[in-house]
Amino acid sequence: MYGSGLLQSTIPAHPQIKVHGFVQPEKLGELYRESRIFALPSITEAWGLVVHEAALSGCQLLLSDAIGSAPDFATPLNARTFQTGNEKSLSEALLVLASEADLIAAQKCSLTMAKSHGPDVFANQIKAIIK
Numbered sequence: 001m002y003g004s005g006l007l008q009s010t011i012p013a014h015p016q017i018k019v020h021g022f023v024q025p026e027k028l029g030e031l032y033r034e035s036r037i038f039a040l041p042s043i044t045e046a047w048g049l050v051v052h053e054a055a056l057s058g059c060q061l062l063l064s065d066a067i068g069s070a071p072d073f074a075t076p077l078n079a080r081t082f083q084t085g086n087e088k089s090l091s092e093a094l095l096v097l098a099s100e101a102d103l104i105a106a107q108k109c110s111l112t113m114a115k116s117h118g119p120d121v122f123a124n125q126i127k128a129i130i131k
Contacts, residue, residue, distance in 0.1 A: 001017065001018065001019045001020065002020045002021075002022075002023045002028075002031060003020075003021070003022060003023070004021050004022045008021075028053060029053070029056075029057060032053060032054050032056075032057030032058075032059055033057045033058070035054075035057075035059055036059065036060060036098075036103070037059060037060045037061075037062055037094070037097055037098065038050075038051070038054035038059035038060070038061055038062065039062040039063075039094070040061075040062070040063050040064065040067055041062075041064050041082075041084075041090060042064055042066055042067060042084075043064070043066055043084055043085060044066050045064075045066055045067045045068055045069075046068045047068040047069045048063075048067045048068060048069040048070075049069075051063065051067060051069045051070070051072075051073050051074075052069060052072075052073065052114060052117055052118075054110070055073045055078075055110040055111070055113055055114035056110075056111070056114040057110075058107035058108075058110050058111050059107075059110060060078055060079060060097055060100070060103075060106050060107075060110065061073060061074050061078060061079035061080075061110065062079070062080055062081075062082070062090075062093055062094055062097055063079060063080075063081050063082075064081065064082060064083070064084040064085075064090075065081050065082065065083055065084050066084045067081075072113070072116060072117065073110070073113045073114060073116075074113075075109055075113065077102075077105055077106055077109040078105075078106040078107075078109035078110045078113065079097070079110075080093035080094075080096055080097045081093065082094075
């Protein structure tokens with residue numbers, strides 16, 4: 001786990017959970033690329049820029065149903081969603097995602113979905129409006 005926030009102190013100590021503090025943005029891409037699954041169990045998340053960043057790095061996505069950007073980046077091929085605050089739902093979604101056989105297809109799907117947003121897309125939309 002990376003980042004810092006008000007709830008960081010509530011994460012239980014466990015030998016399989018490694019909690020790291022804040023990471024500079026330029027380090028995040030490397031961390032995403034070293035990961036297979038990006039999990040965001042937010043209770044509320046208006047859009048979730050980190051989901052776009054993870055998709056740009058080819059991660060599979062494990063997202064709560066409160067993530068506003070899920071419809072933009074999550075498909076049955078590259079992601080699973082789970083009910084916010086429901087540990088069993090999260091666990092089941094993680095097991096399904098982790099057992100997916102076609103990791104290459106999931107990675108390609110994440111990369112394709114990520115291309116739907118970004119500076120180039122924004123610039124092209126502005127150009128279209130001006131024309």
